[in-house]
Amino acid sequence: MPLAEEYDLAMLDLDGVVYIAGEAVPGAAEHLAAARERGMRTAYITNNAARPPAEVARNLSELGVPAGTADVVTSAQAAAHLLAERYGEGARVVLLGGPGLEWALADAGLTPVGAEDDAVAVVSGYGPDVPWRDIMRVAVRIRDGLPWVASNTDATFPTAFGQAPGHGVLVDTIARFARVDPVVAGKPQRPLLDETVRRVGGEHPLMVGDRLDTDIEGARNADLPSLLVLTGVTGLPELVAATPELRPTYLFPDLGGLLVTHPEPERDGDGWRVGGWHARVQRGRLALTGAGERADWWRAVATAAWDHRDSTQDVVDVTGLDPGSETGER
Template identity: 65%
Template sequence: MLGVSESTLCSAYDLAMLDLDGVVYIGRDAVPGAAGHLDRVRECGMRLAFVTNNAARPPEAVASHLRELGIQADAGDVVTSAQAAARVLVERLGEGARVVLLGAAGLAEALAEVGLVAVSVDDEAEALVTGYGPEVLWRDIMRAAVRVRDGLWWVASNSDYTIPTGYGVAPGHGVLVETLSRFTGVQPLVAGKPQKPLLEETVRRAGGERPLMVGDRLDTDIEGARNAGVDSLLVLTGVTGLAELVQATPAERPTYVAADLGGLLRPHEAPVEGASGWELGGWRAAMSDGQLVVAGDGGADDWWAVVACAAWSHLDGDGGVPDTARLTPPLTVAAAAAR
């Protein structure tokens, strides 16, 4: 169900590929304790790469935000879906190829970095690349849609359906991808998570023979790690909570689970299934009258681990998604800080 690491994860793996929102920061604020955890991870010898599906912001803008939060980072430590999309394009088309650009500054910078020429929607081109861009005009979207329908190759930076903003969760680039796909009957090549190009580009830039993906989303970070063939650590500081964890499909299940980034700094045992349930670190999780219940006492990481294994075992045995109404999860650091 879950993996085992006899040594700390920062020793067992040489590169941490860190998702950002929900892992390192939440909005404009750092996840409590994140900076200190990452300092200790670096001291352990693990390299860090900050990986984002956001194609709008250039790497230096992301790195500047991280430094404001007390996290050591420069532009070379940041890898975006825009860079992954540019890599996909240049490997097929070669330097100097003309590409219609619908997106923001981060995507334009990524194209220029690999020697591609960004052109407007009516110009001669070999491909279209799209990314989140609040200034993209509807008339350009319409023209691009017609060109894709007529055969222009299309690469999308990501397919995230939502995006966090200062005024709430808003439509993301995935809404545009869906709209264009429905009109054209064409599915783009997607560079961002959960597809492989972004993590492959991260390893290419950062190096590392034993990479570990660290994320808070099952359907992008964890599924993306599985698609790329790398292990993953799910942290519970972002969008995944109890309801999402217990119904995770096999493709969305992490190798390890931890309450926060401190999980990189410790070994990981896996829960063991016994006659009375799944046990680890003083906790026991089992089904009782159709409900998932947990008894005992111990650390937060072990609580999440036994719950995950008990729930997935029940789910895989055709028992359906377990009822978790009796469970009260341990507070994550983010939730505790908000109190």
């Protein structure tokens, strides 16, 4: 069955899946509309704790992807839910982050306070205007025993001027100073995915993402199937090097993968066959013969590469392989 009929909820990462640098991924709006017509719910989840859900939903709608506030779930909301469960309504929590995190704390019935104020815990998230004096004070309080929840540990953050340091860099800095690791709400940990199902519903959810080390690993940690799309950061070198915990259940060039059936790779002689493609490893190099659909090219390559890695511990050499090729030997 097409994935949109097999699963009742698509949990979609945003950057690299639905949009890139503020522009919609070509075809994304149309593919998602078609999936919804087949009965699939769509939820938009993000590790970015800086923006409230209403702002994210408004941005999606402007890009042609209709979304309401209830359709967006952020790592800030997941972090706030963890704190509310642990400390109860009205608990005072030190806020080290931006407006999205402040909104999430208030929405969960918590009281955000400053770096010097009495509190039962601290929560941190991405915030470009967080002053260094607050970071220093919070780091000392964490070292001295104040419980700490981090919205996410993303090492990079996409900006108009390229990849910049993300909240994970700050988390690493505080953790090394305080010698304390936080409880993490965002991907690849499972609280964000659990929070999405709790808020949006769904008996058979599917995680959809472009990053192996957050989206796909997060799905694995939550025991959920996943679809990797190739419109974002994952390319051929990253895909063939993936260890088991980073491998998706399904693979497709874009969100059109929600609308099709996905063939299972078949062992064929010394290699693997998917559709018209046959992939095998010869003396450490990946060789591909045949012709067919682009999605099957990627499936055959990934299956042969992962089989080789599992049996030898070596990453296959893909030098010279052209992902855009649809025919011939490579």
